Amino acid sequence: MKTHLTLIYLALVAGCAGLVSCSSSGTSASSPAADISSGIGSSAIYKEYNAAGNSVLNKGWPYKLDASGIALDDKHTCTLITRRHVVMAKHYKRGVGKQVVFHNRQGQRVARKITAIKGGSGDYAVGLLDEPVPAGIRVYPLPTPTPDLKTRLIDVPVIVTDQHRRLYVHRIKRFQSYLVFFKYSNHIRKKILVSGDSGNPSFLMVRGQPVLVETHYGGGPGIGPFYGDARVQMELKFLISELDPNYSFKTVSY
Template sequence: MKRAILLLPAAVLLFSCSSGTGVPVEIARSKNPEQALVAHEKNRGDLFLFYEPTGKSRWKQNWTAQLDLTGVSWNDDRTATLIAPSFVVMAAHFVRPANVPVMFHDRHGHPYERFIDKCERIPGMDVAVAKLNLPLPPAIKAYPFASADAAKPGRSVILSDQDKRLFVHEIAAPAGKGVRFKFDQDLDPIFRKRLIPGDSGNPSFLLENGELHLLETHTTGGPGAGPCYANPEVQEAVRKAIAEMGG
């Protein structure tokens, strides 16, 4: 993982007790829902009780269970995140090869195996877009991009790492076509992670209407920084790559 600072230039119906993804309505509607999600939590954000890359796994029933992380492929350190039924994004400097399975697990822990069929690195960005050999069903979440209106400095962000854990940091500032994070000083230190080599490509998200929206995939260490998927130029480049691969 690069250690330097990054230099690369639909509403959801809310029910009375919870949002469509399991996030309580009062959290989904709060000013800073990512922070509110863990404000009273004291447990680390481990995602799995046990994880079998090609077999049935069990998601942990803690605060992370309110979030749909089925669209992140955790079986290899070169993490891939689903943005459409047949397409994933990765860090361009840490791409999963075509002979390594891209495994996903639905909310019941059932595995889905895919492989990378085609891959394009986007010039000037630490983003690789890959087409899978087969589309995934709706049971595996494809993440929409975060909105520019939501991705403002001071907003908290849900961040993941190679050990299948979630943390909550804070948006520090935009950085060209990227975004930089800092540690959220208002939260328990248990929700902070100093990113290290191997965390590259893991995604970070914003909660918009109770749904996870993809904000970034990690390029640098420390609190984290990477390409910003809320940036219209990044979004357009990803869509162009998808179109060129027949999406």
Template sequence: MLHVLHLPVNSSCDVAILILEHATKVTTPTYTVFEDHFYNAAIHGIDDLLLKANASGATLDEQKKIFSVQDHNHKHYVRSSKCWAHTLDLTAISPWNSLGHTRKAGTLISPRHALWARHYSINVNTTLRFVDKNNNVVDRRIVKTNSVPTHGHAFLRGYDIVIGELDQDVPASISFAKVLPRNLTTIRPGRVYIPVFDTDFEEKALVADFSYESSNMVSLRTPLHSSIRYQYFETKIVGDSGNPVFLVLDGEIVLLFVLTYGGSGSGTSITHHYDAINNIMKQSGTGYQMTEVDLTKYLATGSQIPSIIG
């Protein structure tokens, strides 16, 4: 039968694992130091915030809303202090654009570049809007777009990315999302349930479970119904395409992909196209490249970031 157990991986942290028990024999997976620390940072990065918000007295609807006020016509926004993700810097996420309005989301990957889904693309001369932590609005115009090369493949199968260049840098009050290291190309956590943070076209802060990253795709899964995460999960629907999906590591959002498919959610791996994206950014002449999140803190002494975990 199936059990959800919290098995101690080391003296400082637990990992939630789904174990298949046959008779009285239980097999405990073995994790490397890096996997142990990385998984637990990702788990606590979101779960701790959910638990705190859940105990705050705010309604579930209030806990999901990134903004308590979104008046796009008058450029008036108020970030909600009741949102479970309120303490995270979410200024890289655009809540509005002049083409799709609340649809066709874009996410900054540098002060001058945003990324979105090719099948739900945003045109040149469209205005992308960003809102800083103090609710000040910053608008920028898209001046150039480039899709990652498909090499003859259907772009919906792992090539669903467009890079847009803005007319000028956003100010320092607007952040950009970091990404995973270039060489970490495969993540298969298996029986470890790692949460991710994603948004929808209503600008809600939602949660799903990471399933895998392999080759050019990343896939999510629905959280266990008994998990607190399930309260913050919503099925991806029409209009959500292009919205970003993040890990949260030590209080920092790390961009994994933008949504292509509905259900639990899946899309094109940014890590798989790391070089292609950087090449597009290089051609713009701005000097910007994507920024890797520092995962060396999770390594054993003398070790390097692996290419495959799980």
């Protein structure tokens, strides 16, 4: 179990090619990985955040996760799955006509507005932006569904975000229907998710790339719709096509 956690740390801290190819070396007391597990390294995505203008990113270990596709200007968080579509928690969605603000890797502000929303059968909704975001903003792929995917993901670490624009590392505990349940790891920082964290995304790191795995529905370690579920993806495709059929999400094999 510790090996999994070390690998995800190294994927973030050292920017390695992917979980399966990382080494567990370099975790001495002076290493960034040791800083993370001891709580020394800041977990904040931004050093200085400004929803109305440009922001300054934290260039420590959180910078290895490209968070530019997460609109964190409001607690009703939106996450890009195409250049024009975002996912949100259906019970905590941002309204039609509301602005969404992204910041690229240089901290430059990109603002859009939500023009329409379609809710899913689970706790997820898809919002349509007034125009696509530029190339400098990350669009997150989803896990490619396979018959054994859920089995292989048990105990795998995930990067969890919260309403305060911070990152944590939890692990996948189990799946039930279309939901994924997380659990804590005792020897690293953890977040007790609370009201206001709903809709914030969690990611797998696959070959150095963040892959959207969940948006928060329940508190504690975290519960939410699993975006690698074939039924969820089928419905997302329908919702996206209803809003603008010229776009589609991508998937990445784990």
